[in-house]
Amino acid sequence: MFALLTDLFQQPAIPAGILLPPVIADEDGDRPEILRWLDDQPPKSVIYVALGSEAPLTPGILHELALAGVRFLWALRRPSGMFSAAIDAVTDDDLLPAGFAERTRGRGLVRTGWVPQVVALAHGATGAFLTHCGWGSTIESFASRHPLVYGYIWDAE
Numbered sequence: 417m418f419a420l421l422t423d424l425f426q427q428p429a430i431p432a433g434i435l436l437p438p439v440i441a442d443e444d445g446d447r448p449e450i451l452r453w454l455d456d457q458p459p460k461s462v463i464y465v466a467l468g469s470e471a472p473l474t475p476g477i478l479h480e481l482a483l484a485g486v487r488f489l490w491a492l493r494r495p496s497g498m499f500s501a502a503i504d505a506v507t508d509d510d511l512l513p514a515g516f517a518e519r520t521r522g523r524g525l526v527r528t529g530w531v532p533q534v535v536a537l538a539h540g541a542t543g544a545f546l547t548h549c550g551w552g553s554t555i556e557s558f559a560s561r562h563p564l565v566y567g568y569i570w571d572a573e
Contacts, residue, residue: 450489450536453525457487460543463565464536466491468548479513487523489542491531537562 421429447455454462465488482490492512512526520526533553536542537560545557546565557564 448532450525450527450531451539454489454536454539454541457541459540462487462489462539462541463544463546464489464491464533464542464562465546466531466533466548466553467493467546468550468553469493482512482516482520482526488520488525488546489531489536490524490526491533491536492526492528534560 419429463486517526534556537545537556542560542562544565545553545560545562547553547557549564549566554564
């Protein structure tokens, strides 16, 4: 695109700001589990949940999010940085309610590892984005034209 702009205007076109990677079609058929799961969901039925690692999430807040009763793909990260002390003693298994995987089978998928966020947001099954509203996540959501849901109660004064 920038080469085209340079040719058209006879001036160098220099990108500025956040440049999102293109969503590249999967040509080898080796789709990650996350995308295969999204493929099985109805259009615009999934809420992609990615709250980052700096948010002061308590086990109680995590349990409430887990029990919401909607289709979701949840990129769950343990808090890091200055907020991590609140749940240092909590294991990954303790972050979700007992029996959560069984109760949400088919309508929810939780991943504690890396999730291809740009690809997940671009998928046709994704209909909304529950986010911490970090700069990168916000731009990625705008690019995929999904509504943002920001519900941090600790921002209220």
